[in-house]
Amino acid sequence: MSATTFGSLARFKAQFDLSNQEFSVSGSVRPQSIDELAPSLALLKESIERVRGVLYVNVRRLAQMNNIAFHAFSRVIIDTARARPDLRFVIVTSSVVGWTTRKFARLGHIEPNIIVEEYDTEFYPGQTFLEEGGFIPILRTQTKMTWRHERTILPRHGMRPGITMADICCGIGDFAVLVQKEFQPSRIVALDHSKSSLAYARRVAEEFDISGVEYTYGDASEMLLDDDQFDLVTCRHSLQIFDRPGLILKELYRICKPGGRVYITNEKNSHCLGEPRAESIQWTYSEVAKLFDHFDMDVELGPKSRRYLADAGFDDIRMECFMVTNLDGDPQDFADMITAWEEVYAGDMAVKRGDTAEFIERFRQGFRDHIFAALHPKGYAGWPIWVASGRKSR
Template structure:
């Protein structure tokens, strides 16, 4: 990354022909924009077909910056009418598309697109509404453990808390009910999930949770705001967990803690049929890896938190099992995994029917282990937290 100032940056990816502008771009004078405009001009000069100007993570901008960019882009459009310039904005940042569309009005070879579905490449697999009951069951199963774990990582009543990648908001609701934070913000990039979360919170009379639609990799939340930041099962499905952790660190107060949970899918286990179960979950890890997700991340939590600058790191693991509550709940979750992993992801990867049949068998054996009167089925999770240094 070509860092041009502490608050904003510009970079050119010549493989994708993409100029990426990021951060808070509020310069006092055009001189402060020279690095950006030079990079944009050079990048455009070297490109002849379509060039993308990605402003999805440009969260703030003043008109000094906008005019500088507008002048460069208008000049480039006039010099090379055969080249298309596509400005890619985010639906999270409501001013971005209307403002950049004012440029498109005067330039036939410049267009604006609103884009948000690629923040988390794998997330589309679990955004289907039919997956919601399973997500709720998963949270119910993990909460039995996390309710005891969270205080050991510093959560207590009266803190300011953010739940990033909150999904359908069930974890935030539990936090509200059991830890009564002074303020609770819950962020996700799925509008459907947030609508559901707001509805559920209203049903429980929990009106003080602030739900916000946002990109966890470039949040609109200010620096140093929260005592306790949670991000559960999400770093592992983001292709750049370091970027997410940087943002979690940024919004956390000095002395506050960031709490993450991640899995190690290949360690899912069951008896009987331990071998077929083990094989299938090893394949799950490979399948996610194919889609740039790392569901083996759990034990890497200490390293990730350390590399992101946290200290006083704590790591522990727990095993969700069929003996926690109703075994049928666990079986339902495994069946949902089978539907998504074997029914959708493996198909999209192009796996042959024989593979998918064997792949499904491990899930079915896991269900059998969960429901068998003498069986045992487990799903291991790593909970870790780090303190942002003072």
Template sequence: MNSQEFTLSGSVRPQSIDELAPSLSLLKEAIDRVRGVLYLNVRRLAQMNNVAFHAFSRIIVDACRMRPDLKFVVVTSSVVGWTTRKFSRLSKIEPNITVEEYDSAFYPGQSFLEEGGFIPILRTQTKMTWRHERSILERHGMRPGISMADICCGIGDFAMLVQKEFEPARIVALDHSRSSLAYARKVAEEFDVRGIEYTYGDASEMLLDDDQFDLVTCRHSLQIFNRPDLILKELLRICKPGGRVYITNEKNSHCLGEPRAESIQWTYNEVAKLFEHFEMDVELGPKSRRYLAEAGFEDIRVEQFMVTNLDGDPNDFADVISAWEDVYAGDMAAKRGDSPEFVKRFRQGFRDHIYAALHPKGYAGWPIWAASGRKPS
């Protein structure tokens, strides 16, 4: 067994088949070497005309017919939807050709957090964290007139706050959730917010050019991907040399409250374990420096701030915790198969956190790490 991968990316639009001779020769060599599966990776294939499609298809189909032992897997992405539709034709011709849309399962737990019912709480969370981040951002590369990308932008509220407060020359806001982007565009239109380019895309394989943004932000997102290193690699790629990448992440086991601290502490320790079950790491915050260093950044800056019930209306804090309870002790716990006894105790910790937030002498906190690194010149 000797599987191989052959990758096509960018724009492949030849006027004649002769222009493809070097690429077709490489594909034939890969087929000759493979014993098992040949993966044809077209995740970043932005354009392909019929001349190119038929030339590559002919070689693949002929190889299947000459070597029944050989299997082809065409790896596409939902971000470039036409590739899945176009290459699926081959699987109808030859049973040894299959098409896999790799990002359909890339974010194993994100569906719990990205759909419409969670939108109101995402807005409240941003409102609470913005009080802190507004001053922090200037120490991490934010300034008027820059070109900025907000990756994993969610419902787009952070990008709108930045646009209003700092007036960058350009903001590209990208996310993998169509429903979140639809909401972001709707709100931007209603409030006549201009200058933000909302775009659908996969943060681990973006169709954005290299070296084009002065500042790239990615907030509360690395912690819900099972391969944060892939995301950071892409953030580094699209950042200009000398520009900065800014990330925020949490450490949920450090959420705290008084009174009823013990119950609260137990529940948030269990939150970390729950997310780990779904291949997410809500303990990532303090690891930010290591992740940035390993990705190749320099001049790494790390700050930690605590969002509390004293940041404005304590009912906002309580609303956030209530939403966490609904999702974490609801859909996620059910999906993991937790017992009714566990769920009852799990829910109690959230409710005690709300109690601490609303108590006239109480204190409740949610810790966040903000970090950034400079792309080497």
């Protein structure tokens, strides 16, 4: 059930999902009078009558709400909480729209069976490793290595001059800048949930006088972006670090235009390889996959990309794989990338998991052997990437 309301200043939508016992409000709710809210308030009251135990009130995609609206919805919730002690309200907010947490938290101070939960506080368990900036050298070097391949691959997956594009989970923004220079889209929106990465991206853009990329803070699973607006949506090396990649793909599908494409890249880390010292290298990267799994991330996702895209509703799915190697330009670039991996994986992540000193030393040795293979005059070192894209049906 839903009620779409056109206020005098803005449009908003209220919906109720009985299967999840969830009432949601999205958009901009700025009525001039309470009468404009009548359909939505009636839906909220009907939702309350139809649930038992708990009603989730989802305001994750609520862009604006004036005091008239806030007090109207709050009055219904508070009055019900007092009249029905058997019913709990869980108000689900997002850090992306920080005012919702602050504003709705007041209700929890009034009635104890009104609880406010910030949905994305621990949205992806590896967030702390990203937020602390340890991934910045990894991201910079990885993009440098993969761009040599992707610049020729992207046109096969929908890239062309003049398109509108969104780069979701953009990290430090370097991919968006390379795309802008090479393909000149008419518009690029680059969105990420890491404030430190976005701050870095904006700082670099300013220092190097780069314009034309709109850097935006946002939750990839609940984006404040309109439906059907981008010709190409990219999401690189990111589904594998979310514990619920299907939610992200649902949002990528939503913001993509009918006939447009969503382009994703992911890894299968256990397939990293090197010679000489292959056995040590293979052991370490198999352990990398287990380490990420401990934090509910899947760096084995690459070959699963086709299934994920099909499950999300895409058609005309295209898939290919390329190998980043020490022979792609300067072998030191490859070695630098592995050095950055070692510091975060064998350092921060393994320590946080509680691994023993003996394990961490063996773990580190595999990275060092991979570096040895990359720099050996007769050596070979590789890192495989799976590329996939799907079309949104017209």
